[in-house]
Amino acid sequence: MTEKDWEKWVRMIADEYDLDLGKTNKETLKQKKILEAAIHIFAEKGFSGSSTSEIAERAGVAEATIFKHYRTKKGLLLRLVIPAIAKVASPWITRSALKILEQDKPFRERVEDVILDRVLLIETNWKKIKIILVESLFHPELREAIQTHVAKSVFPVMSEKIKQLQAEGELRRDLPDYVLLRSVISMAIGYLLARNVFPEQLAQSEEKDEISMIAEVLLKGVGGSHGD
Amino acid sequence: MTEKDWEKWVRMIADEYDLDLGKTNKETLKQKKILEAAIHIFAEKGFSGSSTSEIAERAGVAEATIFKHYRTKKGLLLRLVIPAIAKVASPWITRSALKILEQDKPFRERVEDVILDRVLLIETNWKKIKIILVESLFHPELREAIQTHVAKSVFPVMSEKIKQLQAEGELRRDLPDYVLLRSVISMAIGYLLARNVFPEQLAQSEEKDEISMIAEVLLKGVGGSHGD
DNA sequence: GATATAAGTGAGTAATCACTCACTTACCAA
DNA sequence: TTGGTAAGTGAGTGATTACTCACTTATATC
Known part of the structure; x- marks a missing residue:
């Protein structure tokens, strides 16, 4: 498609x-x-x-x-x-994330800002997103639409941006761009799931601090002194 | 509970x-x-x-x-x-992960092994897990059971192990243990979701290589030379 | 081989489902 | 005011639903 x-x-x-x-x-x-x-x-x-x-x-x-x-x-x-999917995949919703990444700030802050932005976006539309995710499991036409539409219109844009950040030295160059993209999405979604399902165990701090720690782990990893 | x-x-x-x-x-x-x-x-x-x-x-x-x-x-x-939930939360299923982490290998390899082990575990029980996850959204008793049981019997064990690894210098000590645990789980689940929903865009390589890259990102992060 | 108990079934049933239709009401332009 | 069109509805309809019950068949024990 x-x-x-x-x-x-x-x-x-x-x-x-x-x-x-x-x-x-x-x-x-x-x-x-x-x-x-x-x-x-x-x-x-x-x-x-x-x-x-x-x-x-x-x-x-x-x-x-x-x-x-x-x-x-x-x-x-x-x-x-359908309008919700169309909106998610529309250019402006991707563009707002790109805008944040192009601001004149330290990279670390831009990463925090973009994660916070997406987290809030998902939280405010949570009910609709829940419906889309669950029903896409049971209605193949829906699943296919999401797959092809999001895949073909959102990922290439993000992928391009990541390659640019790799060239600028903000992101490491020894891993493919899709792994980096997947890592960011994984950490954000993981945080949201944790916040919803195991808030007491896996999301104990204020949102601002949690997102700061997500950015820290994303950029520097979890490895200790032994790994250096 | x-x-x-x-x-x-x-x-x-x-x-x-x-x-x-x-x-x-x-x-x-x-x-x-x-x-x-x-x-x-x-x-x-x-x-x-x-x-x-x-x-x-x-x-x-x-x-x-x-x-x-x-x-x-x-x-x-x-x-x-119910038997599936009981099994997930039973001691031996947690213990097998701990065993892997205690093997006599470089930490990096142990991390890869444990991720692979959990990924395979989820893949082989995928249908049941799908049912549990989806229906827990709609049956509050189920959700509560998962929450309390998994939270109270799986997380403490994992949390303990992470603190030990922090003490040994394998994991960094400047972040709380639950953030590190959540990061590992997020990356594994994110990979599985990507493999199922967007395989062409977000999971292009062989499983072995993907898991190696997941471990790499987890331990070292995605940040480039600028961040050092 | 008799007997008790459990496994298995065909033919129902009341309730609920998504959906239709003939009809009334509200709105708006000429 | 009138007339045309869209919005809205009460009272249905056949199909399907989860579930029951009286009954038959299989199994195991003595």
């Missing part, structure tokens, strides 16, 4: 499920309520575990109203998920 | 759902087939997305047979999940 294929795919799915994707649209109050309720309930119970009647009740709307706007339950899911 | 509370909890759930937990039991061939089919289908479609009729069909068994042995659909889920 190339970038153009992605756009085609979005249009195709949008047609198939009569999605508006929130672009041209002026949404009704009730439509907003439905989307709000759906995010809450899908995140809490998963797609299969949620019922349209429950979503309707929480939104204060007749069940039929949901089907008026989104045709099927899966149409409702995709109306939530 | 203390360790004794955990045992109580297991017995309580076992009573509530009539679980045998595979300890005293001689399982029938059909029971094995049911468990096999359930693992496959729960992993593929999620708990809510799976139907008992489908599980029965795949196992080559009448639907009523499932309810004969496991009383409810959730009873079947717990029969899969």
Whole structure:
């Protein structure tokens, strides 16, 4: 799937499920309520575990109203998920990270800033991200879309930046760029998981200090004096 | 929840759902087939997305047979999940990692060995782990059980080992032990996720080489010459 | 070989599911 | 004010769901 294929795919799915994707649209109050309720309930119970009647009740709307706007339950899911994926993969969301890395500060501080930025970004969109991650495990079309779209539009940009930082001597040159990229992402995601699942054991300090330590480990490693 | 509370909890759930937990039991061939089919289908479609009729069909068994042995659909889920959690948190599974760390080898090699060991362990039990992780998001009792059990019985052991390695000079002493533990886990999980979701972009080399690079990043960091 | 106990099943059942349809209500432009 | 269109709904529908029960079959012990 190339970038153009992605756009085609979005249009195709949008047609198939009569999605508006929130672009041209002026949404009704009730439509907003439905989307709000759906995010809450899908995140809490998963797609299969949620019922349209429950979503309707929480939104204060007749069940039929949901089907008026989104045709099927899966149409409702995709109306939530596809714009979110498109947003994650849009240029500006990558660009804001690049901007931070280009600021006039010590490299160490820039690394902390960019990690904090991404952590906050994920935290504020946590429910939607949870839905996307979980449902991508069970809906192959979704998984494939994320794979190809994120892989083809986000990674190359980040990869380029890393190569530049390697050339500038900020990052070591004896490891491939994808390993360095994966390491940064791993440490950030690992921190978020730890904070959510084992906060008392694995994330005991203030967020600011935790991120500072993440940057420290990332740049210098965990090895002690013996390894030198 | 203390360790004794955990045992109580297991017995309580076992009573509530009539679980045998595979300890005293001689399982029938059909029971094995049911468990096999359930693992496959729960992993593929999620708990809510799976139907008992489908599980029965795949196992080559009448639907009523499932309810004969496991009383409810959730009873079947717990029969899969609870022994797996108990196993993960059992002493020997932690001990095998500690054994590796105590071998008479350079520290760098021991780190590689232990990462490889855990990666293989997760890979061979991937379906069950997937079920546990996903369903713990939606069943609070499960989440709590994992949290307290793993947190209270696995982390302290690992934490102790890390402090010892810090004292020996193999790991740096200027960061708290939980940050070092979290870093190792993050890098391993990050690698597994990358291998599963973005293999072409984020896990391009042979497993052996990837793990060697993970150990390298972990011990020495990603920072370049500028940072020295 | 008789008997007791457990394993296994076919044919249900009530409840819930996603979804439809005929209909009413709200909105807006001419 | 009117007329056309979209928003919204109450009352359904057939299909599927987890689960039950009366019953048969297999197994093990004496």
